[in-house]
Structures are given as C-alpha cells and as structure tokens.
Amino acid sequence: MLKELYIDNYKxxxxxxxxxxxxxxxxxxxxxxxxxxxxxxxxxxxxITEGRDLSIFPSEALTxxxxxxxxxxxxSVSIQERIYRYRLSIExxxxxxxxxxQSEQLFVDKNPLFDFQLGSIRLFRDxxxxxxxxxxxxxxxxxxTIHPRSDNQLLTAFKSWMExxxxxxxxxxxxxxxxKSEEKQLGYNCKNFASWYGSLWLERQGEALELxxxxxxxxxxxxxxxxxxxxxxxxxFQLGFKAEKGEIIFYNLDELSDGQRMIILLYALLHSIHQxxxxxxxxxxxxxxxxxEIQPWLISLYDLCQDKNIQAFLISHNPESxxxxxxxxxxxxxxxxxxxxxxxxxxxxGDTGLKISELIARGWLYE
Amino acid sequence: MSKRxxxxxxxxxDRQTDSFIRRFLxxxxxxxxxxxxxxxxxxxxxxxxEQFVRNNYPNELKALRNRQHRSNTTLIxxxxxxxxxxxxxxxxxxxxxxxxxxxxNTANDNVAFVIPKRNIETWIHxxxxxxxxxxxxxxxxxxxxxxxQPAVEKLHELCQQKITPPDFPDSLxxxxxxxxxxxxxxxx
Numbered sequence: 001m002l003k004e005l006y007i008d009n010y011k012x013x014x015x016x017x018x019x020x021x022x023x024x025x026x027x028x029x030x031x032x033x034x035x036x037x038x039x040x041x042x043x044x045x046x047x048i049t050e051g052r053d054l055s056i057f058p059s060e061a062l063t064x065x066x067x068x069x070x071x072x073x074x075x076s077v078s079i080q081e082r083i084y085r086y087r088l089s090i091e092x093x094x095x096x097x098x099x100x101x102q103s104e105q106l107f108v109d110k111n112p113l114f115d116f117q118l119g120s121i122r123l124f125r126d127x128x129x130x131x132x133x134x135x136x137x138x139x140x141x142x143x144x145t146i147h148p149r150s151d152n153q154l155l156t157a158f159k160s161w162m163e164x165x166x167x168x169x170x171x172x173x174x175x176x177x178x179x180k181s182e183e184k185q186l187g188y189n190c191k192n193f194a195s196w197y198g199s200l201w202l203e204r205q206g207e208a209l210e211l212x213x214x215x216x217x218x219x220x221x222x223x224x225x226x227x228x229x230x231x232x233x234x235x236x237f238q239l240g241f242k243a244e245k246g247e248i249i250f251y252n253l254d255e256l257s258d259g260q261r262m263i264i265l266l267y268a269l270l271h272s273i274h275q276x277x278x279x280x281x282x283x284x285x286x287x288x289x290x291x292x293e294i295q296p297w298l299i300s301l302y303d304l305c306q307d308k309n310i311q312a313f314l315i316s317h318n319p320e321s322x323x324x325x326x327x328x329x330x331x332x333x334x335x336x337x338x339x340x341x342x343x344x345x346x347x348x349x350g351d352t353g354l355k356i357s358e359l360i361a362r363g364w365l366y367e
Numbered sequence: 368m369s370k371r372x373x374x375x376x377x378x379x380x381d382r383q384t385d386s387f388i389r390r391f392l393x394x395x396x397x398x399x400x401x402x403x404x405x406x407x408x409x410x411x412x413x414x415x416x417e418q419f420v421r422n423n424y425p426n427e428l429k430a431l432r433n434r435q436h437r438s439n440t441t442l443i444x445x446x447x448x449x450x451x452x453x454x455x456x457x458x459x460x461x462x463x464x465x466x467x468x469x470x471x472n473t474a475n476d477n478v479a480f481v482i483p484k485r486n487i488e489t490w491i492h493x494x495x496x497x498x499x500x501x502x503x504x505x506x507x508x509x510x511x512x513x514x515x516q517p518a519v520e521k522l523h524e525l526c527q528q529k530i531t532p533p534d535f536p537d538s539l540x541x542x543x544x545x546x547x548x549x550x551x552x553x554x555x
C-alpha cells in the first residue's frame with residue numbers, strides 16, 4: 001500500500017506530499033494537478049520496472065517558476081508490514097540538454113537495499129550486508145536492471161509492488177477489437193484491452209469465469225466472450241449476447257457502445273485482481289457510464305479494497321462518485337495560477353445542507 | 368485553478384423565470400454564468416415548480432447562512448404567486464422553513480424574493496408594452512424563452528432611470544424593492 005508520495009519540482013507539483021489511504025478520490029478544478037500525480041506514478045513505474053530511460057522525465061517538466069534544476073520523487077510503500085522508501089533525484093542541465101540521475105535509493109525499514117549515487121551502484125543483501133559496488137551510466141535507471149536473486153527478495157518485493165501498480169485513463173473509443181498477443185499489462189488508455197483479456201483468460205480462468213458471471217448480471221443478454229482466430233496470431237475479441245430464441249449472437253468489441261465497453265473493462269479490472277497489495281489508479285472511470293452503473297461499480301471497488309487489501313486512487317468530476325466517496329475518502333487539490341498544487345482531505349464542516357458535489361459545483365468547498 | 372465561486376443562487380420554478388433573472392443580472396451587473404448557480408427545476412408542465420421552490424427554500428436558506436460570514440452570497444427565490452397574494456407566498460415559504468426547523472428569513476439574510484403575479488409571463492408581456500392585469504394567465508413563450516430579452520432591457524432601462532410607471536404591476540414593484548436590498552452585493 002502506498003503510504004506517502006512526495007514530488008518536488010515536477011510541473012505544478014512543488015514540495016507536494018500526499019499521504020493516501022485505502023481508497024482515495026482526487027477532486028479539484030481543471031488544471032489543479034490531479035492527473036499529474038497519476039502521471040508521476042506511471043512514470044516511476046516505467047522507470048523502476050520497465051527500465052525506461054530519463055527521457056520520460058524531460059527537463060520541460062521542471063516547474064516553470066522554480067530555479068532548482070533538480071526533481072525529487074519519493075514513494076513510501078508498505079509491503080508485508082515493512083515500510084519501503086524509494087527516492088529518485090534527477091538533475092537537469094537545460095543548456096546542455098542533459099539529464100542525469102543524482103541518486104536512486106531504496107530502503108526498507110530505514111535499512112539500505114539499493115544505492116545509486118554519482119554513477120556508482122551499491123547493492124545490499126536481504127540481511128543488509130553490503131553487496132557488490134560497480135560503476136553505472138548516470139542517465140539510465142539503476143534499480144530496473146537488478147534481477148531477482150535469493151539474497152535480494154526484499155528489493156524484488158518492492159519491484160513486484162511497482163509492477164502491480166496500474167495507472168490508467170480508459171478510452172473505450174480507442175480499444176483495439178483484436179488481440180495480436182497476450183499482454184499482461186493493461187496500457188494507459190486500455191487500447192490493448194483485448195490482448196490483456198486474452199492473457200487473463202489463458203492464465204487465470206477462474207477470474208475470467210467470475211467476470212463472465214458478473215457481466216451476465218450487469219449487461220442484459222450477455223452470455224460469454226469469444227476469441228476466434230482472424231489470421232495468424234490475430235484473434236478477434238467478441239462478446240456473445242443471447243437472442244430471443246436462445247441462440248448466441250457474437251459482436252466484435254467495436255460493435256458495442258462506448259459505455260458497454262467501459263463497463264466490461266471496469267469489471268474486468270476488478271475481477272483480474274487475484275492478489276493483495278495491488279494499487280489501482282483510474283482517471284475518470286465513470287466517463288461513458290450510465291448513471292445507474294456508477295454507484296454499483298464504486299461499491300464493488302470499495303468492497304474489493306476492504307476485502308483484499310487493494311488500494312485505489314480515482315480522479316473524478318462525477319457527482320455520483322463525489323457524493324458516494326468524497327466524505328472520508330476525498331482529497332481536494334487546488335492551486336493558484338502559476339502556483340503549486342496543494343492537497344487536503346475533504347472534511348465536511350458542519351451541516352451545510354448541501355451535497356459535496358453541490359458545494360464543489362458552487363465553488364464553495366474550501367473557497 | 369481559479370477562485371471562482373457562485374455569488375448568486377437562483378431557486379426558481381421554470382426555465383422562463385431562470386432565463387429572465389439571468390438575463391437581467393447579466394444586463395444590469397455583467398454577471399456571468401460562473402458566478403451563478405441555478406438549481407435544476409422540475410420538468411416543464413408537471414405542475415410541481417412551485418412545490419419545488421418551497422421544498423428547496425429552507426435548505427438553501429440554511430446553506431446561505433452557513434457561508435454568510437465567509438462571502439457575500441445572494442439567494443434569489445423566484446416563485447409564481449399564481450392566484451395568491453405575494454405576501455401569502457412569502458408566508459408559505461416561511462412556514463416551509465419553520466416546518467424544517469429553520470428560522471424564517473430575516474432582514475440579515477441576503478435573500479431576494481421574486482414573486483410575479485400571476486406569473487413571469489405577466490411581467491414580460493407588460494414590459495413588452497401590453498396592458499396586463501395580475502390575474503389573467505398570459506401566453507407562455509414556449510421553446511423561446513430567450514424572447515424575454517426586450518422585456519429585460521426595458522426593465523433595466525426603467526431601473527436606471529428610476530422610473531416606476533403608474534401601471535407598473537404591484538408584484539414587479541415589490542420584487543424591485545427586494546432587488547434594491549440585495550444588489551449592492553452583486554459584483555461581476
């Protein structure tokens with residue numbers, strides 16, 4: 001579970017600290033930095049687990065009104081009752097168009113596991129004894145290059161948590177209707193949903209079956225999925241709906257409405273989670289959903305977070321989500337023009353007589 | 368990102384009243400949409416507009432009082448008098464407050480009552496130069512609520528010239544008095 005996130009000198013996030021809880025609803029006007037928080041989480045994941053180089057943190061993302069050339073990111077994560085702290089410090093030289101890693105460090109319960117500073121990596125074993133030290137390219141991610149071994153299980157546990165961090169902004173209009181290969185990671189806009197589902201079906205049929213049963217409850221007439229071959233290595237992603245006489249008619253994914261695709265995706269996400277300590281970040285999940293669909297999905301997510309130790313972050317402007325989750329799980333992000341983002345938990349002050357969504361719509365919340 | 372907030376809340380019973388009040392505030396005070404919050408009124412024609420205003424008024428008055436110390440906010444309550452007196456409608460609104468356990472409107476509350484008699488169309492037809500009384504139901508401007516603009520312009524002109532014509536409807540004169548009470552707080 002993400003316990004704390006610290007971001008400094010990245011776009012509108014300056015000295016920004018967020019201490020989240022189990023389920024978190026980020027609220028605020030347009031341009032207050034909600035999606036930027038998600039962007040940083042996604043980039044840290046790419047940096048730590050996929051080994052993406054520093055080009056994902058361009059110097060243009062330095063806060064415009066700050067003079068410091070250094071960006072700092074910190075994650076505090078709780079995994080099996082241990083507290084991991086990951087720190088990344090990036091120095092940009094705008095004149096030379098160069099960026100380098102000033103430091104990349106990982107600690108567990110304040111003990112070092114990984115230390116990359118001034119072009120040199122020092123590894124530590126699970127018993128915190130010093131391991132090998134070797135020179136390394138300052139422009140490349142260091143932690144991403146460390147492979148699992150018997151003596152670095154703590155470090156590997158942190159990287160696994162990062163792999164289980166999912167940051168998405170679903171766009172049903174951009175979903176591919178076919179799968180070219182099974183993909184374990186869902187893309188940011190969920191374009192590869194069909195390929196991701198293919199992987200779910202192959203590897204975890206129990207969860208895939210549960211999803212089918214759930215969708216039968218939710219989508220009128222829904223019967224099953226079908227992935228027929230449409231060429232070498234290509235499979236179509238189809239959904240079968242029961243017709244009046246009982247026969248099943250299959251439709252390609254792109255023949256469904258945006259809302260139907262979104263429902264399928266959102267429930268598939270919930271049913272794909274088969275382990276604890278998964279962190280879901282979804283930017284505006286209710287887009288395209290009909291009103292009666294929003295709260296049931298939120299309830300499912302909420303229960304999942306409670307039952308399975310799942311952490312969720314949602315960004316929303318939807319009154320249904322706001323009124324259901326904001327009290328107790330809501331955070332308000334705010335900033336002045338050309339000023340840094342500030343975040344505070346939403347606390348209902350007295351009985352205003354108005355719903356939180358109405359207070360927000362009037363600009364009366366934390367004015 | 369900015370510190371925009373609604374300075375004026377409009378609680379009214381139909382689209383025509385909403386349109387008339389908003390257009391007047393824009394004309395007289397350059398008040399734009401972001402400074403306003405119009406409560407979603409019931410569907411036209413189901414006859415519950417007046418009840419909607421009465422039901423929502425206590426809560427809106429409570430919300431107004433809650434933020435009175437923080438910001439200058441005005442609540443505009445617009446309800447047709449229909450076949451009742453303007454004062455009777457105010458009594459009904461006060462009763463709704465008492466029933467909800469909320470102290471009725473006082474001089475300290477920034478509330479303006481707009482109670483056209485018989486309804487908003489009476490005022491619009493009058494301002495458009497027609498001879499009206501306050502008991503006859505006049506034709507609605509269905510699907511053409513924007514056609515009230517000339518009437519809004521006329522009302523603004525009368526306000527500026529501080530003229531009250533002899534045939535000015537009583538209910539409009541009464542609303543103008545309430546408007547005088549709250550208009551100092553309006554800023555674009």
